[in-house]
Amino acid sequence: MSLDPATVKKVANLARLALDEKQLDFYGNHMNNILKFIDQLNEVDTEGVEPLSNVSDIALRLRDDVVNDGNKQQDILANAPEQTSGFFVVGKIVE
Amino acid sequence: MTKLTDLNIVEAVAARKKNEFSCVDMVKEYIAAMDKFRGLNCYITETPDLAIKQAEESDKKYAAGTAGALEGMPLAQKDMFCTKGVRTTAASNILNNFIPTYESTVSDQMNKQGAVLLGKTNQDEFAMGASNTTSFFGNVINPWKASGARSNQQLVPGGSSGGSAAAVAAHLCIAATGTDTNGSSRQPASFCGVVGMKPTYGRASRWGIVAFASSLDQAGIFSRTVTDSALLMEHMCGFDPKDSTSANLPVPKWSQEVSGSLKGKVIGVPKEFRIDGMPQEIEDIWEKGAQWLRDAGAEVVEISLPHAKYAVPAYYIIAPAEASSNLARYDGVRYGLHVDGKDLNESYKMSRAQGFGAEPTRRIMIGTYALSAGYYDAYYLKAQKVRRKVANDHVEAFKKVDAILTPTAPSSAFAIGEKSDDPVQMYLCDIFTSPASLAGLPGISIPVGLDKENLPLGLQVIGKPWDETTMFQVAWALEQAANFKALPQEVA
Numbered sequence: 001m002s003l004d005p006a007t008v009k010k011v012a013n014l015a016r017l018a019l020d021e022k023q024l025d026f027y028g029n030h031m032n033n034i035l036k037f038i039d040q041l042n043e044v045d046t047e048g049v050e051p052l053s054n055v056s057d058i059a060l061r062l063r064d065d066v067v068n069d070g071n072k073q074q075d076i077l078a079n080a081p082e083q084t085s086g087f088f089v090v091g092k093i094v095e
Numbered sequence: 096m097t098k099l100t101d102l103n104i105v106e107a108v109a110a111r112k113k114n115e116f117s118c119v120d121m122v123k124e125y126i127a128a129m130d131k132f133r134g135l136n137c138y139i140t141e142t143p144d145l146a147i148k149q150a151e152e153s154d155k156k157y158a159a160g161t162a163g164a165l166e167g168m169p170l171a172q173k174d175m176f177c178t179k180g181v182r183t184t185a186a187s188n189i190l191n192n193f194i195p196t197y198e199s200t201v202s203d204q205m206n207k208q209g210a211v212l213l214g215k216t217n218q219d220e221f222a223m224g225a226s227n228t229t230s231f232f233g234n235v236i237n238p239w240k241a242s243g244a245r246s247n248q249q250l251v252p253g254g255s256s257g258g259s260a261a262a263v264a265a266h267l268c269i270a271a272t273g274t275d276t277n278g279s280s281r282q283p284a285s286f287c288g289v290v291g292m293k294p295t296y297g298r299a300s301r302w303g304i305v306a307f308a309s310s311l312d313q314a315g316i317f318s319r320t321v322t323d324s325a326l327l328m329e330h331m332c333g334f335d336p337k338d339s340t341s342a343n344l345p346v347p348k349w350s351q352e353v354s355g356s357l358k359g360k361v362i363g364v365p366k367e368f369r370i371d372g373m374p375q376e377i378e379d380i381w382e383k384g385a386q387w388l389r390d391a392g393a394e395v396v397e398i399s400l401p402h403a404k405y406a407v408p409a410y411y412i413i414a415p416a417e418a419s420s421n422l423a424r425y426d427g428v429r430y431g432l433h434v435d436g437k438d439l440n441e442s443y444k445m446s447r448a449q450g451f452g453a454e455p456t457r458r459i460m461i462g463t464y465a466l467s468a469g470y471y472d473a474y475y476l477k478a479q480k481v482r483r484k485v486a487n488d489h490v491e492a493f494k495k496v497d498a499i500l501t502p503t504a505p506s507s508a509f510a511i512g513e514k515s516d517d518p519v520q521m522y523l524c525d526i527f528t529s530p531a532s533l534a535g536l537p538g539i540s541i542p543v544g545l546d547k548e549n550l551p552l553g554l555q556v557i558g559k560p561w562d563e564t565t566m567f568q569v570a571w572a573l574e575q576a577a578n579f580k581a582l583p584q585e586v587a
Contacts, residue, residue: 001146009458011460011463011464011467013444014463015419015442015447015459015463016443016447017451017456017459017462018421018436018441018447019448019456024140027456027457027460030457030518031457031460031461031464033517033518033519034411034457034518034522037411037519038411038474038478039406040405040408041405041408041477041478041481043405044402044480044481046483046484047566049483049484050483051482051483052479052480052483052486053310053479054340054534055310055311055482055486055534056296056297056342056525056560057339058297058343060339063336063338072176072196072526075196075197076196077194078194078196079429079430080428080429081427081431081433082433087203088429090428090442091436091437091438091439092438092439093438093439
């Protein structure tokens with residue numbers, strides 16, 4: 001199946017990518033080629049097959065619900081494009 | 096006299112212990128070589144001052160008798176590994192100025208054994224690619240040149256860990272880390288004539304490695320020899336509570352076991368890997384590899400991995416889906432590139448659009464689509480089911496065999512620019528490495544010969560889960576038989 005331009009635009013918005021019409025067209029074409037390639041998965045009978053999400057034979061662990069790290073405010077802010085008084089700064093979000 | 100940059104780790108450690116040179120001497124030779132071959136663009140960030148300082152410390156440790164297993168060895172880290180105080184970019188504009196305040200577990204463990212950091216190697220952006228042509232910092236150039244008609248072409252080193260593979264091949268470091276999500280530490284090794292391997296999923300901690308596709312990502316290593324690979328992996332692997340998928344299993348002393356006998360071992364050759372259009376010389380060298388293993392005492396049998404051809408298409412749903420989720424963290428607020436927009440939402444969109452290059456953008460788009468409402472079952476769930484079938488094929492095969500032998504890649508190094516118009520053609524470079532990645536298995540590529548254009552070819556050995564030991568032993572036997580000593584012309 002082929003993606004229409006509106007769907008490509010919607011996906012770009014969901015992915016928070018500012019793409020212009022030309023870019024949407026470019027990526028839309030590539031997506032269609034890739035999806036066509038991926039369509040061959042439908043040749044595989046997967047009736048009753050359990051999806052594989054963890055390839056390891058080792059189950060995920062739970063750790064104790066305790067604080068084991070902290071006091072790293074400066075480290076966490078060290079790469080922030082803008083910070084003030086120990087906070088990240090973002091643009092205006094309410095009018 | 097042998098150049099210090101020609102020594103492998105086992106040789107260099109032994110010679111250093113006999114005081115034949117100082118660690119500072121060796122590091123300085125590497126820095127000079129990096130200077131000479133800067134045109135290959137192997138490194139994104141070079142750290143010569145840090146390297147000399149670390150080498151001085153290593154010399155003190157040798158004098159005091161407290162040297163670690165990798166003491167003074169000049170290594171490079173792929174730019175996916177967070178290195179404290181040293182810029183880590185994942186070859187992306189979006190992390191162009193990112194300086195981690197912490198060290199990845201793998202590089203930390205290497206540092207504790209005395210490793211010296213020469214710099215951070217170039218790669219495909221976010222490790223997405225098979226040719227190292229998607230880096231924000233430019234292409235890496237393979238130090239090997241084809242003979243004959245294509246001798247004036249610049250060749251790709253493979254990808255995504257192309258800078259690491261090319262740096263090891265050109266003797267610009269003694270070994271280098273890679274990451275491997277779908278073949279990124281094996282296919283470039285094949286293209287560059289070096290050893291490249293990935294362990295079983297869960298062996299090496301993913302903590303501090305820039306996340307791409309978390310259910311597949313593993314640390315890898317490029318080296319000159321199988322024994323070096325085994326030695327490095329011994330120190331890179333191990334349980335880490337900071338990675339929820341890290342295996343709490345003892346790590347064998349692989350470097351001491353590589354020369355184990357293959358008598359009684361059964362090696363499988365998957366018939367589905369004889370694909371249409373594969374060059375005859377790759378078929379031939381594969382058969383030669385099988386014969387070498389027979390000569391070493393192993394039995395070689397044909398096996399079937401009937402779903403292997405679906406590994407790449409399944410991968411191109413699973414990896415983009417996980418990548419779109421992992422890369423959602425790049426918001427231009429907490430770290431990374433920030434572009435001002437009229438409001439927060441526009442700022443996110445502009446930062447991300449300018450920060451990500453074409454390949455991550457393409458994969459984020461595919462992944463977002465595959466995970467979006469109404470399509471999840473048809474794509475992501477379907478791909479995970481196919482992944483189970485690919486993995487089960489290996490479970491069945493390993494009931495009969497101890498390891499699997501295949502070519503690493505369906506071609507030798509191709510020219511820069513080739514395959515770049517059609518992403519699907521590029522994706523097929525991983526056709527032989529993808530199945531083991533989906534199945535979470537250890538794999539290694541060993542250089543075994545040159546093709547008619549004098550370009551290196553590699554064979555891949557795939558092991559059972561947690562049985563890197565047998566994988567290394569098979570690889571070592573191939574290495575002994577192949578006796579591959581060729582070097583890129585300008586390096587020799």
